[in-house]
Amino acid sequence: MKAMLCHAYGPPSALRPGELPDPVPGPGEVLLRVEACGVNFPDLLLIEGRYQQKPPLPFAPGGEVSGRVAALGEGVDGFRPGDRVAALMTHGGFAEAVALPAEAVVPVPEGVAPEVAAAVCLAYGTALHALRDRGALQPGETLLVLGAAGGTGLAAVQLGRLMGARVIAAAGSAARLEACRAEGADALLDYNAPDWRDQLKALTGGRGADVVFDPVGGAYTEPALRGTAWRGRYLVVGFAAGEIPRPPLNLALLKGCAITGVFFGEFARRERAAYRALLADLFGWIAEGKLRPHVSRTLPLERAPEALEALAARQATGKLVLLTHAAAPAR
Missing domain, CATH: 3.90.180.10 (Medium-chain alcohol dehydrogenases, catalytic domain)
Structure with missing residues (x-):
């Protein structure tokens, strides 16, 4: 073949x-x-x-x-x-x-x-497992998505909206941010701007994001962690920037927030029934027209x-x- x-x-x-x-x-x-x-x-x-x-x-x-x-x-x-x-x-x-x-x-x-x-399986499966199973995202909460125009990031934008969250999409160019807007992002953030952490603070009224979805890592992680709300959930999804960050852990202490790993492949291997049920939900939403990858x-x-x-x-x-x-x- x-x-x-x-x-x-x-x-x-x-x-x-x-x-x-x-x-x-x-x-x-x-x-x-x-x-x-x-x-x-x-x-x-x-x-x-x-x-x-x-x-x-x-x-x-x-x-x-x-x-x-x-x-x-x-x-x-x-x-x-x-x-x-x-x-x-x-x-x-x-x-x-x-x-x-x-x-x-x-x-x-x-x-x-x-x-x-x-x-569907990897990008949307990862995003749903992260937001629902690991981040416990709730309707009305604020979700910050880093790398929001990529495959997994855009899936998180769409699913965050479907789950009733206010979604802030962070990406590195105007064109990529507009793609996020077209998929339902409520607010846009250029994380190549030097003051992007201040912009995040303004967009959240000084409160920070309840859930941060981070498939990027690198230099973006520490500012985003600093922009996490009290009792927030920081989801470590991947390191597309090529660098595994080492944020100061006192930030997690001061914010009372959780830094949570998301390893979808291992979840799929270890928890087959839950994995299959999660994908059944995704394909069901697609068939019903609620989700359009x-x-x-x-x-x-x-x-x-x-x-x-x-x-x-x-x-x-x-x-x-x-x-x-x-x-x-x-x-």
Whole structure:
């Protein structure tokens, strides 16, 4: 089968089209004919050799797929060939097919486009797990989203609004902030401005944000932590800025706030029933029209390096998705 392969750790430009053996589902596995694959920051870390897991070379990156069930391994119940599904894994999605444990596969309602389904599991799953399970975001509270125009950030903006919060979107350019406004952000904050912490204080009436969603890290973390409200919840989601911050912990003491880790992949592995229920909620909201994942661009599989380079340069708004079985032209 066709795949985009990493033969040696390096930049996205090192990915090359190639062939892998056709996967065969083993006991308890589902063979998925991949129609679309989301492009995510962990894919970059994986091909650069900076991820906590290092699959044997060569491998296909890609950890978020949608498609149809092609075959079932021994002992699999609950799925039939032809079923629409989505799945989250570590790698293997930049390919035409993948075999996965059945417990990692979730149903997708008919009518949800493949590129939309491929945008849900990681970004929207992470955002909902963070805001609802880890941050206990309540209606009427103020949510600050850092990196708000990225895939996970924009998901947090949309879900924060759906959950009844007042959402302050923080990003690094006027165009990216306008994309956040279009998705429902109540207030905008350019965190490249030298006085952005003062702006945050003004936007919250001096009170601070009840919940901070931080997938960025780096130099943005300490000012955002200082801008957290009394008994606030600071959600550590990731480090897209490339630096793991070391904020002074006396800030957590003085504010009586919680600094809470969000590791969605481990949650999905350890708490399968809760993970599947969370994704069922997301796909249910999408089918009902309450949630519309923002897929800004789709590209054919062979243009995976271009998609990853846009992600690395922080030029992508919302989600980038690769199409394998050519359901639509690149746009």
